[in-house]
Amino acid sequence: xxxxxxxxxxxMLICVDFKEEDIIAIADECDRFTKIGFLPELxxxxxxxxxxMMDLTSLNSTDNRSxxxxxxxxxxxxxxxxxxxxxxxxxxxxHLCSIYEYFNTSTLTPATICxxxxxxxxxxxxxxxxxxxLDIASVAGxxxxxxxxxxxxxxxxEFAISHGASEIDIVIDRGLVIDGDFKKLYNNLRAIKSICxxxxxxxxxxxxxxxxxxxxxxxKTAMTAMMAGSDFIKTSTGKEAQNATLCHGVVMCEAIKTxxxxxxxxxxxKAAGGIKFYEQAISWLVLVKNQLGNDWLKASLFRIGASSxxxxxxxxxxxxxxxxx
Ligand SMILES: O=C[C@H](O)COP(=O)(O)O
Numbered sequence: 520x521x522x523x524x525x526x527x528x529x530x531m532l533i534c535v536d537f538k539e540e541d542i543i544a545i546a547d548e549c550d551r552f553t554k555i556g557f558l559p560e561l562x563x564x565x566x567x568x569x570x571x572m573m574d575l576t577s578l579n580s581t582d583n584r585s586x587x588x589x590x591x592x593x594x595x596x597x598x599x600x601x602x603x604x605x606x607x608x609x610x611x612x613x614h615l616c617s618i619y620e621y622f623n624t625s626t627l628t629p630a631t632i633c634x635x636x637x638x639x640x641x642x643x644x645x646x647x648x649x650x651x652x653l654d655i656a657s658v659a660g661x662x663x664x665x666x667x668x669x670x671x672x673x674x675x676x677e678f679a680i681s682h683g684a685s686e687i688d689i690v691i692d693r694g695l696v697i698d699g700d701f702k703k704l705y706n707n708l709r710a711i712k713s714i715c716x717x718x719x720x721x722x723x724x725x726x727x728x729x730x731x732x733x734x735x736x737x738x739k740t741a742m743t744a745m746m747a748g749s750d751f752i753k754t755s756t757g758k759e760a761q762n763a764t765l766c767h768g769v770v771m772c773e774a775i776k777t778x779x780x781x782x783x784x785x786x787x788x789k790a791a792g793g794i795k796f797y798e799q800a801i802s803w804l805v806l807v808k809n810q811l812g813n814d815w816l817k818a819s820l821f822r823i824g825a826s827s828x829x830x831x832x833x834x835x836x837x838x839x840x841x842x843x844x
Contacts, residue, residue, distance in 0.1 A: 521718030522784040524748025527705045531742050531781065537734040537770060546765035549805040553798050559842040562801075566836045568816060569800045570598055573629040573832075574656055574688075574789070574824040578663075578757065582634065587641035590632050593829070595651055598627045601833050605840040629829070630818040631656040631686055636679040643683035656686035656723070660711070663727075663756035665690035669707050676711055686721040687711070688753060688789075688824075691740070693730050701743045708747035715748075723751035723789055723822075726771070729761035734770045741774035745786050751822065755792035762793035765806055772810035788815070791824030797835040800828060 557565065577590050633656040634642055642655050657679035661667035676687050689711055695704040708724060715722050724744040728737050741752045752771055754763030768790060775786050788811070790803045800823050807815050815821050 520785070521721070522745065522748055522750050522782075522786050523718065524709065524712060525746050525782050527702060527743075527746055529701075531746060531778075532701060532739045534735055534738040534742075534773075537738070537773075539734075539766075542734065542766045542769045545769045545810070546806070549765055549802045549809065552805045553802045557801075559839050563836065563839050563843070565801055565804055566797060566832055566839065569797070569804060569823060569832055570627070570829070570836075571630065572818045572821050572823055573829065574631045574633040574791070574822050575629040575829060576633040576757070576791070576824050576826045577638075578633070578635060578658060578826070582638055584638075584641045587634055587638045588645045590634070591642050591645040591649070591653065594629050594632050594653055595649065597829060598833055602627065602836060602840070605837050605844070609840065609843040628653060630654065630822060633658065633686075633688060633824055635662065636675050636682075636684070639679050639682040639684045654685045655683055656688055656721075657682075657684035658688045658690070658725075658756075660689040660691070662688075662690050663758035665692045665727075666694070669710060672707070673710060673714060676714055680714070680716065680720055684720070686723060687715065688723045688725055690725050690727070690756060691744070693727055696731050696736055696740050701739060704740070705743050705747045708744060708749065712748035718750075721750045722748060723753050723787075724749040725753045725756055725791075727756055727759055728754050728763050728767040728771075729759050734766075737767055737770045738774050741771050742778060745774065745778040745782075745784075749786065751787035751789045753789035753791055753822075753824065757792040757824070757826070759792065763790060765802060768803065768806050769810065772807065775811060785814070785820060787820040787822065789822040789824055791822075794823055794825045795827045795831065797828070797832045800825075800832065 575594050631654040636657045639657050659675045660672040726740050
């Protein structure tokens with residue numbers, strides 16, 4: 520269900536004084552779990568979930584029609600062609616059932632492909648040509664800096680939706696956060712939410728956490744984005760000098776929990792930027808599971824945005840699935 524947002528309430532920005540050592544302890548615990556390793560019965564579905572929750576991304580200045588077509592083709596076929604043989608070789612029928620639950624043909628594609636607004640049409644045309652469907656997410660709002668007028672942000676979001684994007688990953692003007700102008704940030708995001716087809720188009724707001732600075736500013740930005748109606752809060756553009764850490768994730772989860780408690784709406788979390796290895800993805804999954812609960816372990820509430828993670832997850836899955844053969 521889409522988050523409709525609530526009226527701006529400054530008191531919702533008040534947050535606890537986040538203690539670095541507490542946050543690090545929570546994040547370290549997630550990493551520790553991942554390092555210890557999981558039984559294959561658990562690791563296989565976790566990796567399957569990661570595939571299913573992935574926004575397979577290409578956001579390069581050199582992207583063009585053919586690279587976008589290749590991205591669509593990869594999303595539709597890479598996992599299937601690489602893994603189906605391994606799945607079919609599983610001998611134990613109990614395992615086969617549980618594995619198929621996670622690896623049926625519909626979950627062998629990522630949640631979306633994520634591209635720039637001008638590339639959405641290329642992806643849609645390729646899907647039409649192939650007679651296939653796949654959700655398309657578009658970054659927008661002057662990605663990655665967000666230093667454009669609101670009218671330009673709105674025009675770009677309308678452009679992406681009119682070409683077929685069903686999800687918008689919007690960047691924010693980080694200057695507003697640094698200036699403490701959360702009301703203006705709220706109004707800007709509210710204006711963008713209002714053109715998301717009554718919640719039919721998912722709004723994912725990119726916080727760029729490493730540029731914002733303190734944990735309390737991350738919390739306030741997350742809360743503002745959710746009050747304005749964001750369906751997801753997303754860590755990073757992938758273009759910042761530093762990517763998001765699990766510690767930033769802890770603070771975002773805190774904000775999501777509080778918003779859910781006060782408003783009754785569940786908002787999703789998207790980790791993105793520099794996630795290239797399956798261990799990193801599993802650590803984020805464990806964080807979300809521990810902090811928000813199993814409810815969040817689905818594509819409607821958890822995403823990992825990554826340009827170079829798919830191969831590593833599939834490679835690891837081939838190793839894990841062998842244990843069932
Ligand atoms: O939204 C997704 C990010 O831009 C992906 O970043 P990445 O290229 O570091 O995986």
